[in-house]
Amino acid sequence: MAVSIRDLDPADPAKVAVRSDMSVRKVKSAVRTVELLEYLAARQDRPARIREICTALDMPRSSAHALLRTLVDQGWVRSDPSGTQYGIGVRALLVGTSYLDSDPYLPVIAPFLDDLRRDLDETFHIGRLDGTDVVYLATRESRQYVRTTNKVGRRLPAHACALGKALLAERFGAERDAAIPGVLTPLTPRTLTDREALDAALDEATIRGYATDDEENTPGVRCFAVALPYLRPAQDAISASVPVHRLNPEREREIVDALRMVCDKVTRVVRPLANGDKWFAG
Template sequence: MCPADRNDAATAARLTALLTAFSPGDETLGVSELARRTGLPKSSVHRLAGHLVTHGLLEREGTGLRLGLKLFEIGQLAVRQRGLVDAARPYLADLREATRNTVHLAVLEGTEVVYLDILRGPDAPRLPSRIGGRFPAHATAVGKAILAFSPESVVDTVISAGLPRISTRTITAPGLLRGQLSAVRDEGLAYDREESGVGVVCTASPLRGADGVALAAISLSGWTNRMRVERVAPAVRTTALALSRTLH
């Protein structure tokens, strides 16, 4: 790599670090906090932030900085999954209406699921999931639904990265996870029985392409003492099958 390329890569890495330093719930961050989170010198943060403000990727508010509206506009142009979200929305809405519980649409990225759409049900618990948010795949029903219909190399990558414990019931043993994935392949349904959070259960089914590989998954989440996953699971699977047919 030539010196110019190295400089470009370093600048891109620093800009990315600044933009990704913001976490859910952050309204504004000061230069000192951004320097602490990114490990960059304050002078560099100040200089780079100025460029990002100029281009609308960051905005100044008082003495702090916040993510700019331009980022939202760019996000709306990320069409890789936009068609999937648009196609799925009517199906998700019907499923929420029928069950009054929260419906998720998610894809796998690396070892985590990314939530593309969430329709919150009036009778469902307030969940930490958010559109654009991530969660370890092994600890979610949507993650297990996708992994079960993914190449074995994908499952190996997730397992080799480690299976962190999210709750007291999270599956952390590779053999047990593989056993669950085998059951998901047989039934077309995955379950989260308080594995991602205490008091919450979930059932999911994959959206599969013409080759049978999972493209995404949909799930239904509710309170442990109010939603019987076995009762609502057929509706989730039927919805996933119907939606999968529209994606071929």
């Protein structure tokens, strides 16, 4: 007969142990669910077979199959007609759009991103630091060239993009260490993988007031970014992504100056909203 936690006597040590074990299993199941959804979301338009899921998440096939079946039934995961390939489901859209819709800063910052794109016709992004990654919250694409791979909701290691470097440069000591993984995984041959070299780049970004990445996450694209200090330390940054063949020193100065000007404007407008922020209060 199945045992319910409600049926257990809290005074009985043996039953308390059963209660604890059941709670652990429930937590583990929740963790697996989140890991599975994040794995499928990260694959974007590449469906995953159950074998790939089991390998990537170190999950028994029976557990993966049961979890997938439940998530497909609930709309969080979709499968192909054969039931052998899986991808993120339409219900996941509710969570992502809810986060963006409820953010108090994005509606204020987005028009400035529109202005940058209109004036310079390059691709501009807003990103937020999340652990050791940067999450892209908004993008305005240039009309002059094929878009870069950065999309809303995409995650990149903070050490490998200008957005992340601008935010890491705002942090020092243990706070910076917490946002940088022990192993700096390269995304391109130009990604900084040495911690000393990364720290030197961050210190330089702190001094000059903006960060760069030179084809460190996307070949052929150079990026410039400034942190938005309406919170301390800054959680958000804006960046420009520009094909290297379109850059020269004069154009770089023009882009950096525009980013700095927008940073000042955004900070003046958004800082009153950020006072007492319940999500990022330190």
